[in-house]
Amino acid sequence: MKKKWQLWIGGKWREAKSYEPLNNPHTEEELTQIGQAEPADAIEAIVEAHAAFQKFRDYPAHARAKILAKAATIMEERSEECAKIIALEGAKSIRNAREEISRTVQTYRFSAEAAKSNYGERIPMDAAEGGENRFGFTKRTPLGVVTAITPFNFPFNLVAHKVGPAIAAGNSIVLKPAEQTPLSSLFLAEVFKEAGLPDGVLNIIPGKGDVLSEALTTHPHVKKVTFTGSVEVGHLIQQQAGFRKLTLELGSNSPFIIDEGVDIDKIIERSVMGAFSYNGQVCISIQRIYVHQSLYEAFLERFVARTKQLVAGSPMDEKTNITAVISKKSLERLQEWLEEAVQEGAKLECGGKVKGNVMKPAVLTNVNRDSKVFRNEVFGPIVCIFPFDTLDEAIEDANDSRYGLNSGFISPSLERAFYAAERLETGGVIINDIPTYRIDNMPYGGWKDSGVGREGVKYAMNEMMEEKFISIKTSDE
The missing domain is CATH 3.40.309.10 (Aldehyde Dehydrogenase; Chain A, domain 2)
Incomplete structure (x- = not known):
């Protein structure tokens, strides 16, 4: 394992101004040093993601699907390595960690399939008076920069539920992983680089939530915020994000x-x-x-x-x-x-x-x-x-x-x-x-203080897109 992990911005490792130790919760031994992003780093990552989006939005669906499928295959081939990362940084039993990686691979494969299944619908314009000789349809288009803030408990799979649908939809992402389990996310830098994802589409910035939250939720380039965590933080993010699209997966007591x-x-x-x-x-x-x-x-x-x-x-x-x-x-x-x-x-x-x-x-x-x-x-x-x-x-x-x-x-x-x-x-x-x-393909989300929006690959992807209606007048009659 590396002695220290930097920030992943614009397809390159970037030096952080400060580093903090990451300890194994079971043994309390230091595993590595993790770079701590500052607001300026978050802004840089968002700017890089915005620039990358200008090209990635035009990537054909089959190309996005191939990237996601390749990432799933790489993770599958390195599954034991991934499981050990979860066990070390999150103290999850190795058996449960293996189960999580199996699900993560499946989530990215669902995302690859979803990239090729982005349908709109035809609107029967002549069902309304005055709709004659017109053709109407809807299409879904990517939003732009999605910021994702993820929890510690499923550090690979809950990240996949944000990264996979975002890429499938043609968006770019700035990911802030949980402070307790950043290695699982940083590992994705290597995976998606090898899978052929263009530089800047995925940016990974570990750090403190209270330090980075404002930049990740209020920057003008940010079009969507997706967060999994506590109700209290979810309410704060909702206030900060304003009219941006939001998915909040919050608490429960099932x-x-x-x-x-x-x-x-x-x-x-x-x-x-x-x-x-x-x-x-x-x-x-x-x-x-x-x-x-x-x-x-x-x-x-x-x-x-x-x-x-x-x-x-x-x-x-x-x-x-x-x-x-x-x-x-x-x-x-x-x-x-x-x-x-x-x-x-x-x-x-x-x-x-x-x-x-x-x-x-x-x-x-x-x-x-x-x-x-x-x-x-x-x-x-x-x-x-x-x-x-x-x-x-x-x-x-x-x-x-x-x-x-x-x-x-x-x-x-x-x-x-x-x-x-x-x-x-x-x-x-x-x-x-x-x-x-x-x-991982079922709709998942809560009522009341358990949040807003839905995850589950297809549902998350739809929430990471805008729906546009297009009408064409086909005749002057």
């Missing part, structure tokens, strides 16, 4: 409802995975589980037993399930929220102990609805389990949240499944599976 009549033995493994995969540091991690009263005691017993079996250890160990959380600051917050919940009456069924930077997965019952672990996004290995008597009661409790990203509902009754799907206030309702389920 509910999972287990209806009466469900075979709980078949869902324990999925439920535990949905709550504690990558230590619960997943936007659609299960945070609240609602179990029908007839199943509650049996489910709780099995869930706790399986949770206790999860193996905590090194991200590089193939057997590891639970690793270090991303930072000491995050760990301290989790401990504080857990202690507060217990003081407010919650019962800690298992977990919660801390060793090093690892928190044992915690299961809570009897949680006060005003506790932070219920109201806020935990983003850690803590789950709350509640019994319910009626389906309406469970749905009402699940909807009692400022968030609305994904929800899950499992039931042997199709009628009750549709009933719940219509009433759950979330952007996605996953029937007969956990809310943590996501594939």
Whole structure:
């Protein structure tokens, strides 16, 4: 690994004025030094991206598709190297890291396909009086410079969900990766250079969000801002960006409802995975589980037993399930929220102990609805389990949240499944599976404070383009 990583601007490595150490969250050892972009660097990157866009906007769709397909192939060939980067900088288990890279390759391949599937529609002009002898149609055109601000938890795939559609649409990009996981993004400089992406189309500037935010959201050349992160930062970006196009993928505290009549033995493994995969540091991690009263005691017993079996250890160990959380600051917050919940009456069924930077997965019952672990996004290995008597009661409790990203509902009754799907206030309702389920071509985005706009390659690409209507008068009659 390089001793230090510079900024990637205009197709070249640029020296930064300052560097900061990047540490492994598990061992706390220094991995490398990362260049820290300043506002002037962000402006330079935006100017370079704008210049590159003037030519790239005219690249034919097949050429953009070939670049994206080549990038996917390069990543696939170097997949183990990519997975190790995630494990080192993000402390994600190597097995989960490999899964992420597999999805990332697929996301870029979906993007390659989307580049060739950019359709408008014909408008039946003569459907309206006065529309005779006219031909009307729409077409989508690229916006220009897209700035992308990405989180730490899926440092390759959530970047791909912004970079892939932007390139597919013919835009240029300035990418500011998460401060905790910049290596995954910087690695893309080599990948896309080799894939044939013109210089300046992709620019990568690690640095502090509060330092770079204003330049990335207010510069006149910036036409679209796409951000995944916290609600608080999302609100700030919305204020700064003004009338620019926005995609904001923000917080969640996903509910999972287990209806009466469900075979709980078949869902324990999925439920535990949905709550504690990558230590619960997943936007659609299960945070609240609602179990029908007839199943509650049996489910709780099995869930706790399986949770206790999860193996905590090194991200590089193939057997590891639970690793270090991303930072000491995050760990301290989790401990504080857990202690507060217990003081407010919650019962800690298992977990919660801390060793090093690892928190044992915690299961809570009897949680006060005003506790932070219920109201806020935990983003850690803590789950709350509640019994319910009626389906309406469970749905009402699940909807009692400022968030609305994904929800899950499992039931042997199709009628009750549709009933719940219509009433759950979330952007996605996953029937007969956990809310943590996501594939990379489905529409993905939230209601309420979970954000605005949609990702999922085709949907993200459409939001990175403008729609233009064109009418042609075909006769003077």
